[in-house]
Amino acid sequence: xxxxxxxxxxxxxxxxAHLPPGIVYTQSSESYPSVLEFSIKNLRFxxxxxxxxxxxxxxxxxxxxKVTVRCGAVHGVRVRPRSGGHDYEGLSYRSLDAARPFxxxxxxxxxxxxxxxxxxxxxxxxxxTLGELYYGIANKSARLGFxxxxxxxxxxxxxxxxxxxGLMLRKHGLxxxxxxxxxxxxxxxxxxxxxxxxxxxxxAIRGGGGGSFGIVVSWKLRLVRVPATVTVFTVHRPRNQSxxxxxxxxxxxxxxxxxxxxxxxxVQNQDAQFESLYLGRCTGxxxxxxxxxxxxxxxxxxxxxxxxxxSVLYFAxxxxxxxxxxxLDRGTKPDRYFKGKSDFVHxxxxxxxxxxxxxxxxxxxxxxxxxxPFGGRMGSVAPSATPFPHRRALYNMQYYGFWFDNTTEASxxxxxxxxxxxxxxxxxxxxxxxxAYVNYKxxxxxxxxxxxxxAGTSYxxxxxxxxxxxxxxFERLAAVKxxxxxxxxxxxxxxxxxxPLQG
Ligand code: FDA
Numbered sequence: 001x002x003x004x005x006x007x008x009x010x011x012x013x014x015x016x017a018h019l020p021p022g023i024v025y026t027q028s029s030e031s032y033p034s035v036l037e038f039s040i041k042n043l044r045f046x047x048x049x050x051x052x053x054x055x056x057x058x059x060x061x062x063x064x065x066k067v068t069v070r071c072g073a074v075h076g077v078r079v080r081p082r083s084g085g086h087d088y089e090g091l092s093y094r095s096l097d098a099a100r101p102f103x104x105x106x107x108x109x110x111x112x113x114x115x116x117x118x119x120x121x122x123x124x125x126x127x128x129t130l131g132e133l134y135y136g137i138a139n140k141s142a143r144l145g146f147x148x149x150x151x152x153x154x155x156x157x158x159x160x161x162x163x164x165x166g167l168m169l170r171k172h173g174l175x176x177x178x179x180x181x182x183x184x185x186x187x188x189x190x191x192x193x194x195x196x197x198x199x200x201x202x203x204a205i206r207g208g209g210g211g212s213f214g215i216v217v218s219w220k221l222r223l224v225r226v227p228a229t230v231t232v233f234t235v236h237r238p239r240n241q242s243x244x245x246x247x248x249x250x251x252x253x254x255x256x257x258x259x260x261x262x263x264x265x266x267v268q269n270q271d272a273q274f275e276s277l278y279l280g281r282c283t284g285x286x287x288x289x290x291x292x293x294x295x296x297x298x299x300x301x302x303x304x305x306x307x308x309x310x311s312v313l314y315f316a317x318x319x320x321x322x323x324x325x326x327x328l329d330r331g332t333k334p335d336r337y338f339k340g341k342s343d344f345v346h347x348x349x350x351x352x353x354x355x356x357x358x359x360x361x362x363x364x365x366x367x368x369x370x371x372x373p374f375g376g377r378m379g380s381v382a383p384s385a386t387p388f389p390h391r392r393a394l395y396n397m398q399y400y401g402f403w404f405d406n407t408t409e410a411s412x413x414x415x416x417x418x419x420x421x422x423x424x425x426x427x428x429x430x431x432x433x434x435x436a437y438v439n440y441k442x443x444x445x446x447x448x449x450x451x452x453x454x455a456g457t458s459y460x461x462x463x464x465x466x467x468x469x470x471x472x473x474f475e476r477l478a479a480v481k482x483x484x485x486x487x488x489x490x491x492x493x494x495x496x497x498x499x500p501l502q503g
Pocket of ligand 1: 090155162166217
């Protein structure tokens with residue numbers, strides 16, 4: 001807490017005394033830059049001006065996490081966990097506060113996966129990627145799967161902490177809904193399982209956002225059954241082939257489809273790309289589309305039947321016949337700059353708005369909208385069951401801009417595009433507060449302010465972004481934080497502040 005003075009030399013000494021050599025990287029270590037960059041996904045945060053960690057601890061055992069937290073607490077150096085490094089704002093490896101040193105516990109090497117087919121469960125360590133998890137499950141059983149995100153390089157740790165959704169969300173809800181136990185290191189450096197942390201703390205780590213409630217080392221997941229054959233299709237409907245009409249109708253249809261089907265849309269250039277995963281055979285796809293969305297014109301020729309794990313590859317890499325081992329590729333270097341924002345839509349957006357939105361997609365294709373429909377299982381879970389409150393939305397809308405040029409103009413153009421379109425959509429999306437998804441982290445909506453002395457952030461100020469992510473669940477999250485980390489050791493630009501004592 002504020003009373004603890006910062007002593008970086010003693011902190012590094014503490015790590016050296018209690019950790020094996022070879023897992024602690026200081027800024028003078030030769031491999032520090034490559035260890036740091038290994039899990040960075042966004043080039044926006046690879047600049048000489050980005051404050052980087054004093055130390056990176058590459059944990060290979062849970063005790064390394066404990067030691068780092070304890071040394072940090074004693075010597076006043078805050079610790080940020082990093083699992084897959086996909087944070088949209090880079091908060092797992094950069095800090096906006098250049099004045100205060102921090103350390104990273106990198107969990108990429110803590111990535112064991114133990115699947116138990118008989119009990120349909122798995123223990124997975126936070127540093128595993130979603131691709132490794134899917135691969136590990138499919139290797140043990142072709143009839144089990146897990147309902148998490150689409151990107152195979154996303155880290156299990158950050159993803160589950162923020163909720164996590166993918167193409168089975170309408171049948172099975174959020175990834176975090178399927179967490180049945182977890183092992184974490186708390187702010188006192190204790191290793192706790194679900195029973196030891198208690199139900200409030202366990203509630204908070206399943207969607208309350210990473211980096212606030214401790215460092216989750218491993219998770220016990222309930223796996224879900226998948227059919228032997230699933231069906232995918234992708235159809236393109238350009239603007240001049242009634243894409244606006246189809247988008248308008250899609251908003252009514254997609255959240256009401258049978259749970260076995262998801263029909264998401266990617267809007268890019270002058271084109272709406274409708275992508276679907278159906279947990280069953282092509283005959284089911286055709287029957288459903290004929291009854292509910294004949295205008296889309298999906299035919300048997302559009303269907304591709306495959307196994308569930310092949311569908312994971314299909315959506316990750318757009319194509320068939322790719323080797324499963326591609327799911328194990330974590331990548332080693334960031335390849336793009338990007339900015340994302342998000343909304344939740346509760347009322348269908350009028351056709352005229354879709355029509356005028358096309359003018360935003362004239363340029364070079366480097367900006368897109370991804371529409372992920374809810375309904376099904378999502379709609380039948382109470383908004384307070386986990387910290388993720390947006391269960392009743394028709395769909396999630398993600399704005400995503402990316403670019404490859406290292407120039408200020410490119411950055412301004414693309415950041416401006418994402419922000420501009422987001423601004424334009426304001427009248428048509430959730431209000432009071434306007435929602436956002438914590439896994440698509442966006443510092444535009446507000447950041448914690450620790451003041452010059454670093455004493456603490458204002459709960460009232462944090463409500464502005466906190467209620468966008470968590471609505472009424474924000475207060476409960478802050479109450480949990482006050483209980484489990486009252487001195488706010490685990491802190492970042494959008495971590496949950498402790499709820500101030502009443503009266
Ligand atoms: P990272 O390691 O950067 O951590 C994110 C945050 O959680 C940081 O604040 C970090 O400190 C904290 N944290 C990390 N590990 C922790 C741990 N073990 N315990 C406690 N806190 C921890 N989302 C989605 O729902 N569906 C999707 O399909 C996709 N697809 C996707 C594709 C791509 C290419 C990107 C870049 C991102 C996504 N996402 C997504 C968003 C993704 O779910 C989100 O960025 C996750 O937080 C990333 O988790 P990582 O572990 O990779 O991030």
